[in-house]
Amino acid sequence: MNSIALPHPNYVxxxxxxxxxxxxxxxxxxxxAVPFRLVSGAExxxxxxxxxxxxxxxxAKSNAVLICHALTLDxxxxxxxxxxxxxxxxxxxxxxxxxxDTNRFFVICANVLGGCLGTTGPKEINPATGREWGIxxxxxxxxxxxxxxxxxxxxxxxxxxxxxxxxxxxxMQVLDWAARYPERVFSAIPVATTARHxxxxxxxxxxxxxxxxxxxxxxxxxxxxxxxxxxxxxxxxMAAHITYLSEAGLHQKFGRKLQDRDALTFGFDxxxxxESYLRHQGSTFVDRFDANSYLYITRAMDYFDLAxxxxxxxxxxxxxxxxxxxxxxxxxxxxxxxxESRAIVHALNAVAAAVSFVEFETDKGHDAFLLDVPEFYDxxxxxxxxxxxxxxx
Amino acid sequence: xxxxxxDIRARDVRVDLLEIGRMIEPGSRxxxxxxxxxxxxxxxxxxxRVDARGMELTREGVNACVARGLSVVQGDADRDLxxxxxxxxxxxxxxxxxxxxxxxxxxxxxxLRIGKRAIVSFPNFGYWRVRxxxxxxxxxxxxxxxxxxxxxxxxxxxxxxxDFIELCEDLGISIERFLAIDAxxxxxxxxxxARRANLMAEQALFLLAFNGARDSSGAPIYR
Numbered sequence: 035m036n037s038i039a040l041p042h043p044n045y046v047x048x049x050x051x052x053x054x055x056x057x058x059x060x061x062x063x064x065x066x067a068v069p070f071r072l073v074s075g076a077e078x079x080x081x082x083x084x085x086x087x088x089x090x091x092x093x094a095k096s097n098a099v100l101i102c103h104a105l106t107l108d109x110x111x112x113x114x115x116x117x118x119x120x121x122x123x124x125x126x127x128x129x130x131x132x133x134x135d136t137n138r139f140f141v142i143c144a145n146v147l148g149g150c151l152g153t154t155g156p157k158e159i160n161p162a163t164g165r166e167w168g169i170x171x172x173x174x175x176x177x178x179x180x181x182x183x184x185x186x187x188x189x190x191x192x193x194x195x196x197x198x199x200x201x202x203x204x205x206m207q208v209l210d211w212a213a214r215y216p217e218r219v220f221s222a223i224p225v226a227t228t229a230r231h232x233x234x235x236x237x238x239x240x241x242x243x244x245x246x247x248x249x250x251x252x253x254x255x256x257x258x259x260x261x262x263x264x265x266x267x268x269x270x271x272m273a274a275h276i277t278y279l280s281e282a283g284l285h286q287k288f289g290r291k292l293q294d295r296d297a298l299t300f301g302f303d304x305x306x307x308x309e310s311y312l313r314h315q316g317s318t319f320v321d322r323f324d325a326n327s328y329l330y331i332t333r334a335m336d337y338f339d340l341a342x343x344x345x346x347x348x349x350x351x352x353x354x355x356x357x358x359x360x361x362x363x364x365x366x367x368x369x370x371x372x373x374e375s376r377a378i379v380h381a382l383n384a385v386a387a388a389v390s391f392v393e394f395e396t397d398k399g400h401d402a403f404l405l406d407v408p409e410f411y412d413x414x415x416x417x418x419x420x421x422x423x424x425x426x427x
Numbered sequence: 428x429x430x431x432x433x434d435i436r437a438r439d440v441r442v443d444l445l446e447i448g449r450m451i452e453p454g455s456r457x458x459x460x461x462x463x464x465x466x467x468x469x470x471x472x473x474x475x476r477v478d479a480r481g482m483e484l485t486r487e488g489v490n491a492c493v494a495r496g497l498s499v500v501q502g503d504a505d506r507d508l509x510x511x512x513x514x515x516x517x518x519x520x521x522x523x524x525x526x527x528x529x530x531x532x533x534x535x536x537x538x539l540r541i542g543k544r545a546i547v548s549f550p551n552f553g554y555w556r557v558r559x560x561x562x563x564x565x566x567x568x569x570x571x572x573x574x575x576x577x578x579x580x581x582x583x584x585x586x587x588x589x590d591f592i593e594l595c596e597d598l599g600i601s602i603e604r605f606l607a608i609d610a611x612x613x614x615x616x617x618x619x620x621a622r623r624a625n626l627m628a629e630q631a632l633f634l635l636a637f638n639g640a641r642d643s644s645g646a647p648i649y650r
Contacts, residue, residue, distance in 0.1 A: 360493065379500055380510045383480075386456065390493045391500040392486060409486065413493050420496025 058116035059084035059145070059152025060109055067185050076172035080161050083186045084152020085109050085144035088128065089136035091192065097427050098192045099134055100183065101143040102200030102207035104404075105331055106271075106323055108151040111143045112136070117322045126406045133415045138427060139196065144186060146179045146207075148331050150324035153182075157258065157324045167326075169255030174330055176203070176338045180210040184218070194218040196425055197418065201225035201403030202370065203331070206338050209378065212359070213340060213351035221358045221421040223414070226367050226403040228374035229348050229381070230339040235369065238277050239332040242270030246325045255326050267325040268316030275315045280366035280399035284308060341381075348381035355382075358424070359389040360417040362410060364402040390417060440470050442612035443632065447520060447546055448475050450604065450634050455517035458482065458541060460504045460534075461524035465492035472497065480516075482507065505529045508537035513645045516542040523572075523630075525549040525591075526582040532594065538635075539600060540646045545635040548608070553587030553625040571610040572629055588625040595635065599650045604634035 062084050069077040086109045091098060101111050101124065112128040114121060128134045134141055145153035148171070156171040163170075187195070198211045198219055205227025212222045228235070246252055249266030257263060276284075288308040292298070295305065304310040344350035359382055363375035372393045382389040394410045396402045402410070440448075444467045451457060453476045459468050462481030465488070471477040481499035483489050492499035500507075504521075505528055519542030521534070526549050528534040538545040550572035551557075557568040567577040575582065586594075588607075595602055607615035607628030615628050624631065637647040 358498065376510075383500070383510065383515065384512045386515060388480070388498040389500060390489070390498050391502075392489045392493065393501055395486070409490060413490050416490070416494025416496070420494070423496065 060086045062152055063186060063189060065182070065185055066189055070182065070185070072172055072178050073175045074173055078154060078172070081154045081182065082152065082158070083144050083182065085142060085186070086111060086113065088112055088141040089139055091140040095191070095193055096196060096425060097139045098195050099139045099141045099197045099199065100187070100195050100211075101128070101134070101141060102198065102204035103143060103146065104200070104202040104204050105335065106319070108149065109143045109145045111141070118318070123404060127411065127414070133411055133418060134199070138422070142187075144183055146331065147182045148174045148179070148327055148334060150327035155324070156255070156326035156330055166256075166258040168258070169326060169329070171326070171330060174334050176206045176210050176334050177214065177343070179334065180207050180214055183207070184215055195220065196427065197221045197223065197421065199223040199225070202227055202400065203335055206335065209340055209351075212355060212357050213344065216355045216357065219357045220425055221360070221417070223360045223362070223417065224378065225362045226364055226370050226400055228370045229378050230341060231336050236336045238273060239336055241273050243329050243332060245269040245273070246329060252325060257325070262320070263325045264320045267320045267323065267328060270328060271319040272312040272316040275312060277369045278399055278401045280368065280397050282366060282397040283399050286397065348377065349384035352382055352385045352387055355385060355387050357387070358421055359387055360413070361389060361391040362413065363393045364398065364400070364407070365393060365395050366397050367400040367402065369400040440474070441466065443548060443608055443630065444470050444522070446606055446608065446612070446614065446632055447522060447548070450546055451475060451477055451518055453477060456515070457518045457520060458511070458516045459520045459522065460508070460538070461521060461527070462492060462499060463488050465495050465497045465499065467520065467522055468492065468497045468499070469495055504534055508534065508541060511541045513540050514543060518542050518544050518546055520546045522546075522548050523550070526585050528584060531584045532598070535594070535600070536598065536647070536649055539637040543636070544603070546633070547635060548630060548632040549586070549591070550582070551588050551625065551628050551631050552585040553589060554629050555626050570629065588621055588628065588631045591631065591633070592621060597650060599637065599639040601636050601638050602633055603636050606632040608632055
């Protein structure tokens, strides 16, 4: 048996896994604790959380692992994606016998607040108007995403987490979890992330948002029912995708190689393979992602500054934490470079937290956190194994 | 509870690590700088019930430590010790790494800022075999503790026991305990005084403290 039956009226069907169901959202839960008040002070009258689970919760409820997904990913961690048909985004690490062993752990991943695969976000219906929220949706924060996850776990009856793990924006949620709910986090693995969005991070996001909003099909955010700002969202994705790769990686993969041609065309067609690749990345992205969600989630990331929430000193965010931390970064990640991870480690050291930190050598750039970097997986396996032993799992 | 001596012997923990372990009160907080594969950390955590953390330069070392369930941060002692808060640890340990630091003096100063005490071990360049090799063969020494050829040795700041004691005096650091250790890591029976050990001991182990003036942040004001 892969899942548990949780006795809750709003619990839809946790067994509906592995993407076999027609509903691309997977399992869905309607939050009882509404209205859900946001950091901004705004309130959401109704909240839905779409999620996937793998494995079974043990009797002591001590083996839950929460995976926090990145900006453009979703809850389909370890099952074929219902829209793209591709493997789950972290199937190489999550599954029976894998690093996050679903025979041993109860693994949960929920679509974030503001997302577009079932959890309440700008493309869902605003109960006040009966129409999609669009940009009437309140601005959300990473803290709101985490608070919703906590409320969602409350409703599932999961008191605390053996492990919270995530890369990039997922890592921000991990840090927020550890700071906000120290008593509910036994171990935390923030990967390729930062405790604060830098000016450069914000700048790239702003380029993406402006591309979306400059597309006439964006229509002030009320494009549902129409074609939507496909060109704008596609450009946003193309710009962002560059930041996920490294110069060395791009050079190695594409160099100046031409796309299906022997000579330059002296035009603006995709002469170079890298152009063709980025266009492909952009055009496939629009099929699975909502442009307004992109605006809201990038905004949440830009607003993320964990230290600012704790008197300007990052160490204060982790004061008294008993969690074990494993911080990981990648040498060629220039989006969230190692220095950002080191700042997190310094803060954790300052409060005497049990922290491990490794920087992995790779030319895969920021995206390395999604790829099978063998040394990274070795360390994850070691850390999780040792933590599980400590927890008696 | 502290592990029984027999169990520790059965696991074959290096003798010099046992000596370091004996210098550390159970329950205290320790930073092992240059912790390698984590043998000392493991011993401290499991046998001595010490809250021990590590810093290690090599990724392989960090991987090995994390896989053993130890908390280890990848870092360079020459660069990253400054980032630790003052008084964060009861002990800062530098086992067989002092001579590989670029700025040994600054490293020592940092250790006694971060730790209330410091434990330092290093190969003694005044050891008689070392002296003999230089004197009679006219060659850089090649001993059990100094096994690298001169051109690629990580040991760039070698010193004798007397040299080290002098540095401690210069900085106003007190030596609370001193142990002479032979090549196998055993306590040397022939070298009770530091002066005699300077000739007879292959390695030295010091327990250090700073009892002088401190600034407003609690950091030592070195001479």
